[in-house]
Each structure stands twice: as C-alpha cells, then as structure tokens.
Amino acid sequence: MKLSEFNYAVATEFGDAYGRVVVRDLVLSTLGGRTAHQALDEGERPRDVWAALCDATDVPAERRSGVGLPSPRE
Numbered sequence: 001m002k003l004s005e006f007n008y009a010v011a012t013e014f015g016d017a018y019g020r021v022v023v024r025d026l027v028l029s030t031l032g033g034r035t036a037h038q039a040l041d042e043g044e045r046p047r048d049v050w051a052a053l054c055d056a057t058d059v060p061a062e063r064r065s066g067v068g069l070p071s072p073r074e
Helices: 003-014 016-025 036-041 046-057
Strands: none
Touching (some): 036 046
C-alpha cells in the first residue's frame, strides 16, 4: 500500500474531516502508543498503519483492504 492509497482508504472509510482527526489524534497501542501520523512520519509502512487503524476502529474485514483498493497480497 502506498501512502496515497492509505490516504484514500482513510478518506473513504472515515470521510475527509474525521479521517484527518483519526490519523492525527487516535493513539494506537499496536503502534507503540503513536498516532498514525507519527507512525508514518517515523517510517512505518502505510499498510501496517492502516491495519492498526482498522483494528482500533473496528473496520469490518470486508473493508480492511481499503474501499476501491485491491486486497493485500498474502
């Protein structure tokens, strides 16, 4: 997942305004107590950050690959 795909998935799942809030303010324990924004800035893979956001916000499994995005490769 590219950063642009991460941003698209966040905006599609949460909406533009709320998506920005989730990325900047939601502290994710699975990312070491960082926000998604902090984790991305510190080099975490967008796919891993997206998975952490999905877990924390109970995104259904059928939408975890990101709306309109291909399913992750196994």
